Amino acid sequence: MTQLRLLGYPVSNYVNIVRAALIEKQLPFEFVITRASQDASFRELSPLGKIPVLETGEGPLAETVAVLDYLDDAFPAISLRPDAPFERARSRQTINIIQLYVEAQVRQLFAGVFMGGRNLPETEASVRGMLDRATAALTQRLHPAPFLLGERPGQADIFAFYNLGIAERVTRFVYDRSIIEEIGGLEGWWASMESRPATREVMADFHKSFATYLADHGAAYRADEPLRLVSDA
Numbered sequence: 001m002t003q004l005r006l007l008g009y010p011v012s013n014y015v016n017i018v019r020a021a022l023i024e025k026q027l028p029f030e031f032v033i034t035r036a037s038q039d040a041s042f043r044e045l046s047p048l049g050k051i052p053v054l055e056t057g058e059g060p061l062a063e064t065v066a067v068l069d070y071l072d073d074a075f076p077a078i079s080l081r082p083d084a085p086f087e088r089a090r091s092r093q094t095i096n097i098i099q100l101y102v103e104a105q106v107r108q109l110f111a112g113v114f115m116g117g118r119n120l121p122e123t124e125a126s127v128r129g130m131l132d133r134a135t136a137a138l139t140q141r142l143h144p145a146p147f148l149l150g151e152r153p154g155q156a157d158i159f160a161f162y163n164l165g166i167a168e169r170v171t172r173f174v175y176d177r178s179i180i181e182e183i184g185g186l187e188g189w190w191a192s193m194e195s196r197p198a199t200r201e202v203m204a205d206f207h208k209s210f211a212t213y214l215a216d217h218g219a220a221y222r223a224d225e226p227l228r229l230v231s232d233a
């Protein structure tokens with residue numbers, strides 16, 4: 001099998017999703033520390049210059065959702081998607097809701113939280129409005145039993161864990177609000193996800209790099225900011 005290479009940086013929630021999926025699928029891969037870049041050479045690998053990129057034997061792939069589907073299509077032995085079409089669509093529905101209406105929203109606030117910038121009150125207000133709708137949607141949709149689509153963790157669980165984790169940090173910091181507590185019923189699921197070996201490996205590297213990242217950016221956020229649901233151990 002061609003060696004898979006994951007290009008990315010351990011602070012990135014999207015990089016961490018792909019890395020966790022590779023570990024859960026027990027696929028051998030090389031993790032190559034790489035920052036996002038607008039250099040023409042990097043945009044050959046990632047059209048928007050974003051991380052993660054997965055280098056495959058067939059070429060480079062960017063966009064996390066595409067990478068997750070490629071991994072499950074190309075290496076189905078351990079699948080992270082439900083087999084049944086409806087359940088599979090429900091998995092994608094959850095991923096889309098979190099990607100568009102949670103992660104892409106809180107990302108608009110990263111500058112003022114993690115990067116030493118300032119967020120405009122209008123941005124904080126518009127993000128809050130969409131988060132209200134997303135929280136209601138996820139309260140309706142997420143009922144772990146014990147994982148989001150049944151007995152085994154899948155794409156939706158991994159996607160939700162890393163993206164709700166970063167959203168939790170932002171919403172606590174900006175709004176003094178816990179998106180995870182508002183959704184409700186996620187404590188057991190969160191603890192199960194947090195204790196998985198894949199999560200421990202990925203989060204260990206996250207914590208090693210996060211404090212440095214915040215210091216380098218003069219961020220208002222502190223790496224040891226307490227999160228009730230996220231163990232910073």
Ligand SMILES: N[C@@H](CCC(=O)N[C@@H](CS)C(=O)NCC(=O)O)C(=O)O
Nearest residue numbers: 012013014036050051052063064065
């Ligand atoms: N839609 C992309 C988002 C990836 C993303 O936003 N990556 C961030 C790091 S978490 C990045 O590369 N940021 C640099 C930039 O936007 O130029 C995906 O699904 O992979």
